Amino acid sequence: MAFKGFGKKDFDLFKVQGFEKRMNAVKSTISPKLQEIGELLAPALSNMTGDEIFPHVARHARRTVNPPDNTWVAFANNKRGYKKHPHFQAGLWESHFFIWFAVIDEAESKRAIAEKLSRHKEDIRKIVPENYMWSTDHTEPEFIIHENADLAAMMERLKTVKKAEVLCGLTISREDPILRKKEHLLNKIEETFETVLPLYHWAMEVK
DSSP states (O other), X not given: OOXXXXXXXXXXXXXXXXXXXXXXXXXXXXXXXXXXXXXXXXXXXXXXXXXXXEEEEOOOTTOSSSOOXXXXXXXXXXXXXXXXXXXXEEXXXXXXXXXXXXXXXXXXXXXXXXXXXXXXXXXHHHHSOTTOEXXXXXXXXXXXXXXGOOHHHHHHHHHHOTTOOEEEEEEEETTOGGGGOHHHHHHHXXXXXXXXXXXXXXXXXXX
């Protein structure tokens, strides 16, 4: 079945009890949709970034007991993986859909990336829209509204704390009708990636 969008049933899969049941539900229902998003948007991201971009649907391979609370497709300029590189993400928690530029805890050159982004924090303050969000942990659903974000503190933590992360982008409530319409959602994801693109370029300058 062709991807048409995300509905209530998709988000409610994160309520399924039991490791195997939820993993199977996520992999059979949500992952194919994320795979299609990845295949559809990778060419646009390649054009946007100037890099060859590859989609990576989360496999949750390290999980053996606790079922995933969220899932995503990541976009990186590395065919083998994304975690060690600045990348983009789009995915779901039970409560919302997220669209991120991400530097996560496993990123290489994280200290240098943090220093680079810190030098551009005033530029970041201006180019990121007020309704955008920040996260400091991709494994938690909480986020910070851009206007309330302490960019200096986030970048300092990214530089000095091993598990620190920085993600910036947009979150969309599960009730938002844009999620039900494939083309509208794809346009919103692409638009968000384009907005946070300068962060990607600055991060990649130190790679």
